[in-house]
Amino acid sequence: MNNSTTALETTAPQSIDVQSDRPQTHTWTYRPNVDVLDTPEAVLLMADMPGASSDSIDVSFENGILTIQASVQPRRRHAARPVLQEYGVGNFHRRFEVDETIDARNVSAEYRDGVLNVRLPKTQHARRHRVPVTG
Amino acid sequence: MLTKSLFDNAAFDIAHEMDRLFESMAAPRTLPAFRSRWAFPALNVWEDDQNLYVEGELPGINREDLEVSVAGDQLVIKGQRRLDLPEQATALRRERLVGSFERSISLPAAIHAERVEANLREGILWITLPKTEGCQPRRIEVKTDRAS
Numbered sequence: 001m002n003n004s005t006t007a008l009e010t011t012a013p014q015s016i017d018v019q020s021d022r023p024q025t026h027t028w029t030y031r032p033n034v035d036v037l038d039t040p041e042a043v044l045l046m047a048d049m050p051g052a053s054s055d056s057i058d059v060s061f062e063n064g065i066l067t068i069q070a071s072v073q074p075r076r077r078h079a080a081r082p083v084l085q086e087y088g089v090g091n092f093h094r095r096f097e098v099d100e101t102i103d104a105r106n107v108s109a110e111y112r113d114g115v116l117n118v119r120l121p122k123t124q125h126a127r128r129h130r131v132p133v134t135g
Numbered sequence: 136m137l138t139k140s141l142f143d144n145a146a147f148d149i150a151h152e153m154d155r156l157f158e159s160m161a162a163p164r165t166l167p168a169f170r171s172r173w174a175f176p177a178l179n180v181w182e183d184d185q186n187l188y189v190e191g192e193l194p195g196i197n198r199e200d201l202e203v204s205v206a207g208d209q210l211v212i213k214g215q216r217r218l219d220l221p222e223q224a225t226a227l228r229r230e231r232l233v234g235s236f237e238r239s240i241s242l243p244a245a246i247h248a249e250r251v252e253a254n255l256r257e258g259i260l261w262i263t264l265p266k267t268e269g270c271q272p273r274r275i276e277v278k279t280d281r282a283s
Contacts, residue, residue, distance in 0.1 A: 033230035039223055046218075048231055050194040050258030075259070080181035080188055083243060087177040087192065114194030114258015 028090035032068070032116075040127055043102065043120040049092045050114030051075065059109040059118060061098070066107075068116060069093040101125075175236045176212065176260070187244060187264040194258030195231070201255065203262060205248040210262070213237035245269060 032047040045066075049057070052070035060067045070092045076082075102120045109118045176191035189210060193201065201214035215235040220226075246264040253262045 033232075034228060035218065035226065035231050036228040037220065037224040038227050039221055043227075044221070044224070046195070046231065048192075048194040048258070050192040053257065075190065076181075080183040080186075082179070083182050083187070084178060084180040084240075086174075086179060113196070114192070 027074070028088050029093045030088070030090050031094050032092045034094070040122075040129075042122055045096075045116075045118040045120065047092070047094065047116040047118070048114065049111070049116050051089065052092065052111065052114075052116075054111045057109075057111055057116060059107070059116070061102075061104050061107050064098050066096045066098050066118070066120070067094075068109075068118065070116070174238055175232055176238065178212075178238075178240065180240075182244065182266075184266075186266060187242060187246060189240075189260075189262040189264070191260045192258060193255065193260050196255070196258075198255055201260070203251075203253045203260075205242075205246065205251055205264070208242045208245065209239045210242055210264070211237065211239040212260070 032049045034045055034047045037044040037046075045068075047068055049068075049070050049072075051072045056072070057070040058067070072089060072091050075089050098120065101123050103123045106121045107118065109116060111117075176193050179190045181188045191212065193214075193216075195218070196214060196216050200217065201212075204211045213236065216231075216233050218231070218233045242264065245267045247267055250265045251262065253260065255261075
């Protein structure tokens with residue numbers, strides 16, 4: 001794999017395709033909204049992924065790419081008639097490039113109240129160190 | 136060449152950032168999550184003969200910050216989402232809605248306000264509103280006038 005900026009396109013076909021991963025009828029895949037916070041010790045990512053469950057969520061970090069995805073069960077009430085449909089229900093998937101200042105082995109994630117919280121600790125030398133100013 | 140940083144500071148230009156991610160990384164049928172900034176939360180509503188069902192996606196909201204009420208034929212969902220910033224944190228990217236919201240919708244059937252149930256789980260709000268008997272379909276017996 002080359003290191004030019006076009007490398008991203010070449011990684012896409014190797015990714016996990018959320019749709020083909022499991023036997024199901026066609027489902028849309030959604031890109032969750034995220035907030036990203038930078039702190040001295042870690043980068044924190046919060047992704048809105050309502051309706052998933054801890055065991056249906058995958059967080060992986062490989063070759064500098066963080067992937068968050070979740071499969072979500074449909075919530076249609078089959079016996080009931082739709083009156084108003086403002087949003088669809090489907091799987092979640094999103095990927096981010098991550099630079100090498102993240103300590104990949106200690107990335108952790110927690111799912112609570114429909115939000116996936118991912119903590120990406122920075123490597124020791126990348127942490128923000130306060131520099132005392134003398135004089 | 137260095138790989139790009141996780142969150143390019145130019146990401147405050149959200150439209151540009153989203154395009155770039157979409158082109159290079161998204162799975163073929165990925166769509167941005169639906170979020171209407173003018174009517175939060177987005178709602179899906181169903182009905183059957185006994186009930187109305189209302190569902191909304193409200194991730195990251197505490198039960199005590201959410202109020203669901205029924206007045207007449209209006210269902211009102213209001214509340215707020217707080218996002219607590221840890222100490223010394225700076226935001227690199229902000230896509231999630233934060234702050235107060237209030238939304239009311241007119242219900243298409245009369246319901247028993249005192250029997251409405253609401254449940255918040257994994258960021259999904261489920262509301263079940265039982266219809267009054269007057270609104271449930273009542274089978275009308277068709278009588279036949281026989282010619283005498």
